Amino acid sequence: MSGKLVTAITTLVARPDIGPWLVLTAEALVSLVMVLALYGLARALRLGGDVRIADAAHAIALAEATFPGFDAEAVTLDRARIGALVRNREGRVMLIRRHGARFVGRELTNHKGIRLDRHTLTLETGDPRFGDLTLDLGADAQSWAASLRRLNGDPREYAA
Amino acid sequence: MTLPTLADLAQQAAASGLDIVPFAVPFFVLAIVIEMAWAARHAPGAYEPGDTLTSLLMGLGSTLAGGLVAGVIALSAGWLYAHRVATVPVVWWSWIAVFVLDDFNYYWFHRAAHRVRWFWASHVNHHSSQHYNLSTALRQTWTGFPALSFAFRIWPAFVGFAPGMLLTVGGINLVYQFWIHTEAVGRMPRWFEAVMNTPSHHRVHHATNPRYLDRNYAGVFIVWDRLFKSFTPERDDDPVRYGIVHQLGTFSLPTVAFHEWRAIGRDLWRAPFRAKLGYLLREPGWSHDGSRDTSDRIRDRWRATHGDD
Numbered sequence: 001m002s003g004k005l006v007t008a009i010t011t012l013v014a015r016p017d018i019g020p021w022l023v024l025t026a027e028a029l030v031s032l033v034m035v036l037a038l039y040g041l042a043r044a045l046r047l048g049g050d051v052r053i054a055d056a057a058h059a060i061a062l063a064e065a066t067f068p069g070f071d072a073e074a075v076t077l078d079r080a081r082i083g084a085l086v087r088n089r090e091g092r093v094m095l096i097r098r099h100g101a102r103f104v105g106r107e108l109t110n111h112k113g114i115r116l117d118r119h120t121l122t123l124e125t126g127d128p129r130f131g132d133l134t135l136d137l138g139a140d141a142q143s144w145a146a147s148l149r150r151l152n153g154d155p156r157e158y159a160a
Numbered sequence: 161m162t163l164p165t166l167a168d169l170a171q172q173a174a175a176s177g178l179d180i181v182p183f184a185v186p187f188f189v190l191a192i193v194i195e196m197a198w199a200a201r202h203a204p205g206a207y208e209p210g211d212t213l214t215s216l217l218m219g220l221g222s223t224l225a226g227g228l229v230a231g232v233i234a235l236s237a238g239w240l241y242a243h244r245v246a247t248v249p250v251v252w253w254s255w256i257a258v259f260v261l262d263d264f265n266y267y268w269f270h271r272a273a274h275r276v277r278w279f280w281a282s283h284v285n286h287h288s289s290q291h292y293n294l295s296t297a298l299r300q301t302w303t304g305f306p307a308l309s310f311a312f313r314i315w316p317a318f319v320g321f322a323p324g325m326l327l328t329v330g331g332i333n334l335v336y337q338f339w340i341h342t343e344a345v346g347r348m349p350r351w352f353e354a355v356m357n358t359p360s361h362h363r364v365h366h367a368t369n370p371r372y373l374d375r376n377y378a379g380v381f382i383v384w385d386r387l388f389k390s391f392t393p394e395r396d397d398d399p400v401r402y403g404i405v406h407q408l409g410t411f412s413l414p415t416v417a418f419h420e421w422r423a424i425g426r427d428l429w430r431a432p433f434r435a436k437l438g439y440l441l442r443e444p445g446w447s448h449d450g451s452r453d454t455s456d457r458i459r460d461r462w463r464a465t466h467g468d469d
Contacts, residue, residue, distance in 0.1 A: 101207075
């Protein structure tokens with residue numbers, strides 16, 4: 001909101017025939033235009049970019065960041081490097097996926113919702129915010145599907 | 161037309177409050193544009209358009225929500241002032257005193273906002289971005305009023321500080337905190353880092369690294385963290401990862417604004433009766449059966465493997 005706008009709004013407020021709701025609405029609309037302009041600028045500058053999981057070490061680092069002390073032992077990467085599965089020594093499995101210009105992870109605790117279709121695995125974490133993810137794992141898909149079938153825990157709940 | 165003197169302005173601000181935030185908004189916008197230009201050249205990943213849109217819309221919604229309840233908060237402060245135990249004069253030293261006192265109150269509000277789930281539910285959205293830029297500063301709560309977090313800031317009216325003074329210094333505090341939400345600034349001079357909250361100190365506060373969890377609650381003066389043992393410096397060998405322990409994985413506005421309130425409701429519904437209060441008043445991540453992680457547990461587990469360096 002510019003200084004001129006502040007003056008204009010102050011003048012409007014001083015007029016008894018113009019209610020504060022109109023002023024608040026005008027202020028909100030101007031702010032919304034600015035918000036959309038900044039969003040447009042971020043897009044025009046191509047900020048964020050096209051991030052991918054670089055390699056297995058990157059996927060392990062992401063799993064460790066999601067769950068400190070994860071102690072990863074096996075990794076498989078999606079062919080497009082937009083997601084990965086990471087397993088630790090205790091047999092726990094972390095699903096990593098891209099989120100904007102960053103990555104997020106969820107632990108897979110149950111084999112329900114895991115579907116194999118030749119080289120692709122479709123996975124559900126039970127967290128609606130995370131959604132489903134289909135990974136193209138190539139030849140790894142069969143062996144990982146077999147190991148994921150052993151998961152039989154309760155769905156994990158995610159608060160903050 | 162003659163310009164009012166500083167003393168006149170101070171008296172006017174004490175009487176009715178001078179909210180500087182609307183005047184700062186053009187500078188906020190300009191600073192974000194400059195930071196985006198910096199990011200385009202040096203760190204394109206520092207911004208993500210979807211994340212920025214969510215942050216800015218949270219800021220807009222917070223302003224609207226704040227506008228709707230400002231009168232109630234002003235009335236509450238006014239009621240306290242009407243029943244004050246003393247009257248603090250409006251002079252230069254009382255402005256300094258109320259600014260420092262308000263920042264002290266902010267520190268304890270902010271600490272409670274991280275250590276009590278009820279307050280965390282309204283504060284978590286500010287931390288839910290995995291990015292750390294000036295738009296993150298504007299990712300503000302829509303539910304601060306029902307969480308009653310304003311109670312931390314208005315009690316000095318009962319001691320005798322004019323409510324207008326509290327509103328004025330509260331706005332200055334908020335505006336100060338805008339510029340520290342950036343990766344574009346490394347470290348400030350040592351004397352400044354020693355006393356003031358800075359981008360480096362506040363990056364630590366927004367981190368999910370176990371070492372940094374629940375540290376550096378300061379608003380303007382970092383001395384509160386040093387005094388109350390909650391200070392941790394940023395380290396070059398432990399780059400900050402931003403966000404919350406369980407990253408949301410969505411830019412959805414309703415999710416960002418209300419997800420923790422929904423989670424509290426779910427927990428209250430399911431928990432055994434004796435544990436219900438714990439899900440409201442204990443630290444985020446607490447559970448009656450120990451099945452979830454608090455920040456203390458995460459840090460302890462991490463220390464067990466990395467040592468306490």
